[in-house]
Amino acid sequence: MKSLLLVLGFTLSLIATNNMPKSYYEITDTKKMKTAFFYHILSMAKRQNAFILQDRKFIEKTYSKVSTLSKNSDEYKRFKKIQKRYKLKDDYTLKTYLIKIDTIPTSLVLAQAAIESGWGKSRFFKKANNIFGQWTWSGIGLTPSSRDAGKKHKIKIFSTLEDSVKSYMINLNSGWGYKDFRALRASLKANNNISGVALSDTLTNYSQKKEVYNKMVKNLILSNKLSKFD
Numbered sequence: 001m002k003s004l005l006l007v008l009g010f011t012l013s014l015i016a017t018n019n020m021p022k023s024y025y026e027i028t029d030t031k032k033m034k035t036a037f038f039y040h041i042l043s044m045a046k047r048q049n050a051f052i053l054q055d056r057k058f059i060e061k062t063y064s065k066v067s068t069l070s071k072n073s074d075e076y077k078r079f080k081k082i083q084k085r086y087k088l089k090d091d092y093t094l095k096t097y098l099i100k101i102d103t104i105p106t107s108l109v110l111a112q113a114a115i116e117s118g119w120g121k122s123r124f125f126k127k128a129n130n131i132f133g134q135w136t137w138s139g140i141g142l143t144p145s146s147r148d149a150g151k152k153h154k155i156k157i158f159s160t161l162e163d164s165v166k167s168y169m170i171n172l173n174s175g176w177g178y179k180d181f182r183a184l185r186a187s188l189k190a191n192n193n194i195s196g197v198a199l200s201d202t203l204t205n206y207s208q209k210k211e212v213y214n215k216m217v218k219n220l221i222l223s224n225k226l227s228k229f230d
Contacts, residue, residue: 019129019161020120034224037120041113041131042106042229044165049103052169055082056101063094087174099186104169107196107226111217112168112206129158132168177205196221196230 020040027033062069062079069076083089086100116133117125124130136156143154158164172178181202188194200218207213221227 020125024120033119034114037114038110038224038226040161041110041165044162045104045106045109048162048166048169049106051166052101052103052173055085056098058082059094059097059101063097085170085174099182100173102173102182102185102189104172105185105194105196105199106229107221108199108217109165109168110226110229111196111200111220111224112203113165114220115213115216124155125161127157128155129161129164130155131161131164132171134164134167134171175205178202180204194230195227197227 024033024036027036058078059082062075066076066079069079071077082101086097088097088100113131116122117131120126120131124133134156135153138154140154140157156167158167172181181199184199184202185194188198197218200214200221203214203217204210209216
């Protein structure tokens with residue numbers, strides 16, 4: 001109980017700053033380090049998934065009447081912002097909207113966060129608040145040390161770690177490479193059986209490691225018993 005309280009106290013200090021304090025990097029016990037890392041990412045994942053659910057409920061309520069709304073109304077403006085966020089169009093069906101606007105299993109968030117950031121110890125995590133290794137072609141960002149010749153992408157810089165979580169979730173919900181992820185998620189949800197382990201098989205386009213990456217994510221979820229968070 002005492003160790004759990006210490007971890008929870010540590011987590012609250014993390015939430016207050018939204019960034020990893022120096023004390024995190026002083027943890028020498030691997031189990032405690034993993035627990036502290038997971039609980040910090042968990043708090044951000046829960047908040048961002050809650051925001052996604054708010055968007056989903058708003059769309060369910062507004063979709064059928066959006067054509068009758070004044071373009072100056074708050075409802076219409078919010079509808080358009082959500083459309084832009086998830087790369088949706090006016091002629092898409094409500095079903096298509098809801099397939100894209102949905103939560104990301106927490107076990108998947110935690111596993112990818114650990115892999116992509118090296119448990120919060122990568123240069124991108126420390127210097128760019130970039131947990132999930134997301135790229136940018138805007139010219140503003142950190143240059144990867146192992147970038148292939150001729151490539152121009154950089155590692156995107158975020159103001160906070162939670163901004164990185166938000167961007168990662170929007171990426172899975174809107175990116176062209178994750179159609180299989182969204183389709184399987186919808187199928188699992190219809191059967192009330194959402195599983196980060198199952199969805200890990202759809203992340204082939206997330207990494208240059210392809211299917212090997214999928215296995216890495218699945219194994220991390222299973223070995224750290226992260227399914228309990230789904």
